[in-house]
Amino acid sequence: MEMETSAPCIYKKYLFGEIFHGKGLDWQEFVKILGLLVINSTKCFIEKNNADNAATTLMAHLAPKIKVLRDGQWQEQNAAII
Numbered sequence: 001m002e003m004e005t006s007a008p009c010i011y012k013k014y015l016f017g018e019i020f021h022g023k024g025l026d027w028q029e030f031v032k033i034l035g036l037l038v039i040n041s042t043k044c045f046i047e048k049n050n051a052d053n054a055a056t057t058l059m060a061h062l063a064p065k066i067k068v069l070r071d072g073q074w075q076e077q078n079a080a081i082i
Helices: 007-020 027-060
Strands: 065-070 073-078
16 A cells, blocks of 8 residues: 655645644644645646646647648648648
8 A cells, every 4th residue: 555645635635634644733733734735736736837837738739631642733731630
């Protein structure tokens, strides 16, 4: 079984471990952990959005038309036929 080591998992384990073991959790620590979770989630969202935009841009720059030699003549066809 693999251990989860991503930042949100570590924060959740710390947060719930402190609460359920009766140690208590002061508001400052709770706000810090919650803030880190929000920052991490925002960062992941931005990175995924940038990756999606890059993939879309690359796909848009692919050649939609190609030149093929058919019956001794060069013709322009949709790239989807290949």
